[in-house]
Amino acid sequence: MLQYGFPISLRDDVMEVIRLLPKKTYHNLSNELLETIEYIQDDYVVNIPYRLYFKDNSDQYIDNLTEQQKMILHCIYSRNCDGYVRQKHLHSLLLMDYEEWAIPYIVKICDEYIIEILEMTYVILKEQDTEKIKRFCMENIEGFCKSYNRMISYWNEFYRDRYNNFHQYIGRKLFRECFGYSRSLERRKK
Incomplete structure (x- = not known):
């Protein structure tokens, strides 16, 4: 398997x-x-x-x-x-x-609930060229958008009190800056 x-x-x-x-x-x-x-x-x-x-x-x-x-x-x-x-x-x-x-x-x-993994991944990837990752995410828009929404639901469930401004949340920054998420992708899903 x-x-x-x-x-x-x-x-x-x-x-x-x-x-x-x-x-x-x-x-x-x-x-x-x-x-x-x-x-x-x-x-x-x-x-x-x-x-x-x-x-x-x-x-x-x-x-x-x-x-x-x-x-x-x-x-x-x-x-x-x-x-x-x-x-x-x-x-x-x-x-x-x-x-x-x-x-x-x-x-x-990165769509999972462990914030330390999101933080570590962001710190490393923000210093790298992530165009290949962005291309992969665009090739898998539907699954990628689900991952983004899943990341949001974990923020809402576990981290909303600690990080009440979602725009500053590390998961959002990772998905937007390193993976290429934008709201327009939701409209492009099949």
Whole structure:
């Protein structure tokens, strides 16, 4: 299932990384029959898992992986059920010269409820050229607009009291400045 979150050309590297993932999961939850999120990227359908439950044992073998395999590993663990694991691997991914195929993982994690991940992502991406990310978001307008609205709902539920001016909220800044969201996108949805 995890191999469908990456281009076919990466299949051998993806399978090598999957082979290293632990069998032990948090709360003995299964990673089978996963809910996925579908994106289009360069006319290729990408299905990334909504959540994974692998324990993070990557420190044991990451130094032995190629750069591409490390990137794959960071993408996979960015979908982990543990927010600290997601943040750790997203941070590592953002500091790499990440490939375009990693972009769906970066965008997806930013519609979630952990503000520290939004803050970290914004601090790193605001210093980068994010045109490739913006292009990906435009290619997936409907899903991207859902992600933006989901980010707003988490702000409303958890952070509205602390950040009462939504225009200054880090999630809004990230989506607008780094991902290219604008209100006009809502009208362009199919």
